[in-house]
Amino acid sequence: MTREGWDAMARWRDERMGEDGDLWHRALIDPTLLDVVGPVQGLRVLDLACGNGYLTRRWAREGAAVSLGVDLSSGSLARARRREAASRTGARFLRRDASDLSGIADRSFDLVVANMALLDIEDASGAVREVARVLDVAGRFVFSVGHPCFDLDDRSAWIVERSRQGDGVFRDQVWRKLRLYREERSVRVPWAISPTEVGYTRSYHRTLSTYSRILRDAGLAVVRIEEPAPTPELVANSPQGPFIAEVPLHLVVEAVALRPAPRRTRPAEPRRRGSRTSARTPRTGARRTGAGDRRAGSGSPRRGSTSGS
Ligand SMILES: C[S@@+](CC[C@H](N)C(=O)[O-])C[C@H]1O[C@@H](n2cnc3c(N)ncnc32)[C@H](O)[C@@H]1O
Structure with a gap:
């Protein structure tokens, strides 16, 4: 459903996002x-x-020296390429599963960005390992997700309570309620495409600890966390705007590749004995940390994934 769901909504979503993003992207995230x-x-x-x-x-x-977009959905990529053909920017687009960026060379990017996407990717561990592989040393990974602590699909909601305050006047108070935070699972997300049509995709709730472990296991260190606050445009145009000013619904994270990522393939040339360069090869570093072994499958790539998927 993952791919089919996004494909079915590609046109609707493209019209909504345009060149600047929809209201939620433009005025909040x-x-x-x-x-x-x-x-x-x-x-x-x-x-x-x-x-x-x-x-x-x-x-x-x-x-940007290179700006490459990858996505699983051919429908979305067709829309992206159509925009690029209509007005060229130099951006390129490739169809790839985020957890298998085959054909994209090790350490070929300075920056990887995943905007509101990790929460929709089933194998987030695999995707972040691929991010670490394609990032150059000290490269950055920036991503936004729904706030794992406050936005739990159908297990979180706003409550508005009207009560008499200390000065005797009745006022509304907003609360964010949630339950079953620790239960990682996937849910079917409904999108109201039109008054009569609903599209569905799948989204994955992961705890903050899981996101942290996924990044650490891939060799990425978190250096910054932000919780987007609504802009005046969002407050004016969304009934949730004033609520989000009190409790954030999104998280933006920046992580840095501190060490060379494990190579996808072994270099062909034999190592020279006593060579200082070979002693510092990234593969050697990866073996020391065990990250290379995890890529080979001894780890738990689905730890971040959830039941019910
Ligand atoms: C909410 S959209 C975000 C798209 C874009 N980053 C934005 O902010 O407009 C999530 C995207 O993730 C893509 N996606 C879901 N699973 C994927 C996967 N395993 N590999 C690559 N893309 C995936 C979907 O096709 C969809 O385009």
């Missing part, structure tokens, strides 16, 4: 995400699970 991303001029940028590619194209326009 993206201002924080773009602040964390910073200037991209001269960087090699990978937009992981790029959807209609509006950010991929933005970064190409802003002077």
Whole structure:
């Protein structure tokens, strides 16, 4: 369903996102995400699970040395390519599962961004391992997700209570309630495409600890966490705007590749005995940490995935 769901909604979503994102992206998530991303001029940028590619194209326009968007959905990629054909920015698009970026070379990117996508990717551990592989040393991974602590699909909600305050006046108070935070699972997400049509995709709730472990196991260190606050545009246009000013529903995370990622393939040339260079090869480093072994399957790639998927 993952791919089919996104394919079926590709046109609707593309029209909604346009070149600047819909209200939620434009007025809530993206201002924080773009602040964390910073200037991209001269960087090699990978937009992981790029959807209609509006950010991929933005970064190409802003002077990224490479701006590549990958996504599982051919429908979304067709829309992205159509936009690119209509007005060229230099962005390129590839169909890939985020957990298998075959054909993309090790350490070929300075920055990988996954905007509101990890929560929709079944094998998040596999995807983050691939992120670490394609990131250059000290490269950055920036991603946004629904806030794992406050946005738990149908297990969280706003409660508005009207009660008499200390000054004797009745006022509304907003509470965020949630349950079963520790239970990781996937849910079917309904999207109201039209008054008569509903599309469905799948989304995966993971705890904060799981996200942290997934990043650590891939060799990425978290250096920044932000909780996007609503802009005046969101407050004016969404009934949830004032609520989100009190409790955040999203998280933006920046992580850095501290060590060379494990190579996908062994280099062909034999190592020279006593060579200082060979003693420092990334593969040697990876073996020391065990990360290379995890890629070979001795770890638990589905730890971040959930029941009911
Ligand atoms: C909520 S959309 C976000 C798209 C885009 N980043 C944005 O902010 O508009 C989630 C995207 O994840 C993609 N996706 C889901 N699972 C994927 C996977 N395993 N590999 C690559 N893309 C995937 C979907 O096709 C969809 O385009």
